[in-house]
Amino acid sequence: MSVNGQSAPGPQDPARAATTPAAGPVPDRAATPQLRKAVIVGGNRIPFARTGGAYTKSSNQDMLTAALDGLIARYGLQDERIGEVAAGAVLKHSRDFNLTREAVLGSALSAETPAYDLQQACATGLETVLGLANKIKLGQIDSAIAGGVDSASDAPIAVSEGLREVLLDLNRAKTLPQRLQVLSRLRPKDLAPDAPSTGEPRTGLSMGEHQALTTAQWKITREAQDELAFNSHRNLAAAYDAGFFDDLLTPYRGLARDSNLRADTSLEKLAALKPVFGKSLGSAATMTAGNSTPLTDGASTVLLGSEEWADAHDLPKLATVVDGEAAAVDFVHGKDGLLMAPAFAVPRLLARNGLTLSDFDFFEIHEAFAGTVLSTLAAWEDEEFGRTRLGLDGAFGSIDRSKLNVNGSSLAAGHPFAATGGRIVASLAKMLHAKGNVDGRPARGLISICAAGGQGVVAILEAH
């Protein structure tokens, strides 16, 4: 099955193993790579807080350290030298160049645990999982912690370009007259700070405005978006009440549940909200604060390992990381919507693994906006999109909606950009493990996360 003309043999393809090119003298192990399984042991996150709330005074490093310490406590990893820790933040101070390593040093892990930062917008968290899982599969490391954190409350604020250039030149000036000359270039407008925004640098449009265009393009109704948001809150509240998060979450700064969760919301309440994005579209404006995610602070972590490592440490093996795929779209020229990359990534990933949408028991489609999820599903169900954009004979397919985001997603939990991947991976791994086998095969779950810059990262997990 060829998708978009880009069919590539995957890690499961035995042909690839036999034809792997090796440079120079060929060591035996390079000629026949034996991939191990990368298992998800569990995860830990702190509750997500709406920006300006409980974590206003917490830095990314504080939150990531707290999420790590909760994970360490849950799995008894004190003083353990983990193979590698990778995490990242989307909104990041330049002083946090070694954010993850600093968090590791502040945690109860062994100080000899290496770490690196990664940044791929909202896909950061999932990409850390995939990258580290690959290292485990290759045998480069036996254990890993993936993670992500973001604070929109404690966001970096930069000085203006004008002031920055003056300050740099001032530093280079040697004499008093030279310094005075440099300073004379300062203008009052240079003193205004440069705050970060979720705007796309190449279009100047915010993410919400971009999605509003896509939502309108795919004719997603207000009612459908509100219903998705309502289900997200209802499912998340039910999950909390059932104790689902008891071993996935550690309270932080007095917060024991996601502060964005509205267990008592209703379709009527959601319907009463005024649109906030796409207002220039007139009557077509459907996106409200209720069916869009708010700015959020939070952190998440996922513990990964080889099967041998998990067994040697008497740790659970919830699920395996099967495969992942990234995609990007040309949103700058309007070819596709900003957040539509997963619509391409998923068909490619499934084709490589010989799967269809009906082979999955859970779908975790990140709810950046209700419109994002619904536009993606609409694209997959669209005959023309399937033929012209995915290179298929017809529509890619549809999903059983009762399998979608069953324990809530970002609309209810909130979305601290880089932390969302870890939230989803740990929750899905737990759900898959509980589900066990389905029709003689391990329960299977699909993760789809859209990201700024027209990107998307998707992944397949299976129950262990």
Add this chain to the structure above:
Amino acid sequence: MTDKYTQLVSHGLGRDIAKKLGLPQPMALRRHTPGQPLVTGPVLVQGAGSGADALASTLLSWNLDVRRHAVPKEKLGAIILVLDELSRPEDLEKPVLTAATSLRDLAANARVVTISRSAADAANADAANADAANPGAADPAAAAARQGVDGLVRSLAKELRAGATANGILLADGAGTTSPSTLGALWFFLSGRSAFVDGQFLTVRSAEGQLPADAEKPLAGKVAVVTGAARGIGAAIARTLHRDGATVVAVDIPAAGDHLAAVANEVHGTALQLDITREDAGQRIIDHAVERHGRLDIVIHNAGITRDKLLANMDQGRWNSVIAVNIAAQLRINEALLASEHFRNSPRIVSVASTSGIAGNRGQTNYGASKGGVMGMVRATAPLIGTHGGSINAVAPGFIETEMTAKIPFATREIARRLNSLQQGGRPGDVAEAIAFLASDAAGGISGEVLRVCGQNLVGA
């Protein structure tokens, strides 16, 4: 770390003034730290029988400086009064008055420990057992002498000063002066681990139990679960069990998870966020311990809540939540534990009761009922867990300096903390020490007991 008043009256002018005015002069108590000697000076073993002789030679093998006769003016670390052969009240005179001459030679934080036979065994009239092999059975004079030791020790504890305490070990039929748990209890009472235990008795019911290979690590190799471990007494229990060698599973409600994680990381254990009132709490505790640590040896029921209200104003919510957490959850978890094949290897359960459950406390009818319930449960569970070679006991704390008691208004708190023989509040670690001892194999012959850690509260039983 002692309270401000204790600091003030411990030195110089403050000490002199307090002495002249007859004010309480609490002593900074000797508390156990790893490597500390068992006692602060020579140990006088008082008593003439074979039980005393056997004990003295055992203590010599512990490398203690043992005296069988007092040396005038020599400071003593402890007096052990062996009274295991009393048959009538008059028998008390000689050993007791001989020991009395040494009381002024006790060093600060010294110990007086009596070892005598349980009066209950002499009082239980049972003609079948009234023979030469069991001379105490149905013997009023022996019962009187034995019960006399109780009043003697409790009164002496109130006379001792400078951090010194008096406690007693009662031997049931089948236990002797050198039975493992007699020695275990003696080791506990002599040590700094019993700093805030005063005027109390422990009954050794059998010759079961085993002294540890390493006295500093009596819980080595054990896996212990502590509920309510996120803060206060529970966190202290987790630390103490870890210090004594146990692997700790720290349990608390999910909402306390951040403090719980900090405790678990500090003691190199694992955190289990769990509401113990859940129907499946027992099974989840067993599963976690066995899957993650390979076994389960010790469960400490520490989690407890207060919802104070005068009974006239009590509502269903306050009453039910206290009963549910403090006693119903313990009963349900114990049921799962006793039914589990994983809890069969010398299993130990220790519950935290309260002096409120013994002496009562105004505004705490619900709490008192729940803690009284804990003691009833412990006594009734002892024979059940005994069939698996295990033990169950309770510890009843008195006034302990915690975040909770720090909220009591100043004057009330000041009075509450002075109203005991040691004239100060205890620390969470004092409760933890008693629990760690009862959770150890050295206490294997002790079961169904309630040990008060209250500095001998002047009110109540």
